[in-house]
Amino acid sequence: MNLLKVSDMKKYFLLSLLYIPVAEAQTAADLSKIENYLNEMTTMESSFVQMASNGATSEGKLYISKPSKIRMEYAPPTDILIVGNGDEIIFHDKELDQITNIDYEDIPGTKILTETIKIDGKTLKATDFYKDAGSTTITLEYTKEKDMGPITLVFSNKPFELKQWKIIDPQSVEVTLSLYDMHTNTPLDQNLFSYKKKARKNAKRRR
Numbered sequence: 001m002n003l004l005k006v007s008d009m010k011k012y013f014l015l016s017l018l019y020i021p022v023a024e025a026q027t028a029a030d031l032s033k034i035e036n037y038l039n040e041m042t043t044m045e046s047s048f049v050q051m052a053s054n055g056a057t058s059e060g061k062l063y064i065s066k067p068s069k070i071r072m073e074y075a076p077p078t079d080i081l082i083v084g085n086g087d088e089i090i091f092h093d094k095e096l097d098q099i100t101n102i103d104y105e106d107i108p109g110t111k112i113l114t115e116t117i118k119i120d121g122k123t124l125k126a127t128d129f130y131k132d133a134g135s136t137t138i139t140l141e142y143t144k145e146k147d148m149g150p151i152t153l154v155f156s157n158k159p160f161e162l163k164q165w166k167i168i169d170p171q172s173v174e175v176t177l178s179l180y181d182m183h184t185n186t187p188l189d190q191n192l193f194s195y196k197k198k199a200r201k202n203a204k205r206r207r
Contacts, residue, residue, distance in 0.1 A: 035119055039116050043063075043184060044063070046183070048061070049177070054173050058074050065114075067086060070084040070089070071083050082107075084104065085195070088103075105147065111142075112153075119140065149167060
């Protein structure tokens with residue numbers, strides 16, 4: 001059996017390193033690229049799959065219209081509707097027929113995606129960053145709003161596009177929301193961001 005010389009082994013080892021993806025450090029250009037992408041996005045329509053670390057999964061549709069409007073329609077069996085009109089967010093559990101008012105701060109992804117942002121370390125800071133040939137991942141945290149947890153955003157690099165976000169909910173459950181079939185900067189019906197209580201009551205009588 002032929003054995004490789006030590007010098008040959010070193011050569012092959014060094015050559016193999018050329019094929020290992022190398023993570024890049026965060027730069028001002030990276031932060032500017034993320035800022036521009038999010039700030040130039042005026043609307044978003046996307047399907048999503050949501051997975052939690054406790055095993056729960058769900059899917060649905062997401063709509064965003066700046067400033068500060070959001071709609072998340074969860075498909076059965078989850079059957080939840082979230083509507084934010086810019087002033088408040090309505091959380092409607094259709095199965096229990098319960099309505100709750102929540103703040104934008106309760107959904108970190110909503111606040112970042114529906115407002116103009118600046119990652120300057122004063123209001124919003126990057127606490128973690130990772131970039132390789134295929135994707136860019138950044139964790140952002142509001143510096144003055146301690147009750148709001150961090151959010152991790154994942155972008156594809158070619159094209160540069162938001163693909164996923166992750167948060168830790170108040171029960172310490174990690175929630176990951178993955179986006180697909182996404183369309184941005186197209187007109188959306190503003191009625192999507194209005195919660196119609198009469199329609200809900202009528203629907204209940206029909207059952």
